[in-house]
Amino acid sequence: MVSDSAHPRTRLDDNFASPIRFSLMAALVDDVEMDFGTLAHVLQVGDSALSKAISHLQSAGYVFARKGYVGSRPRTWVHSTAVGRKAFAGHVDALRAIVELGSPQP
Incomplete structure (x- = not known):
């Protein structure tokens, strides 16, 4: 069956291709700010x-x-931006859509 819509993989964001970058955004998804060490x-x-x-x-x-x-100790704190949270949500939605395509239909 051929669909007119693009495969969800086309909505994946390459900025999250690295497992570390993906995990970093997941940790900061709720507009949380964390220090580098944490x-x-x-x-x-x-x-x-x-x-x-x-x-x-x-x-x-x-x-x-x-x-x-x-x-007297230097620290770095990191938080996600609104643009980053929106991009990450779109990436996760695309991953979910890909998984749904592979799931058996009732």
Whole structure:
């Protein structure tokens, strides 16, 4: 059966192709702000991999990182942007649609 509509995979966002970037956005989906150390712990990734993921998503406009200090120690906090949350929701919807296509129809 051929459909006139595009396959849902065409709605996937390549910015979330990396499992670390995908997981990062999932952790920040509810407009939560987390510090770098907490994100590294939650995502179970090293500092370098997390830093690269944040940089990539920040370049796409999907997250914002702000730097500051807690006492004399430097800290970085990261939160998702409205654009990033919308893009991630669209990506997840596309994944769900792909799964539904493969599910047996009643």
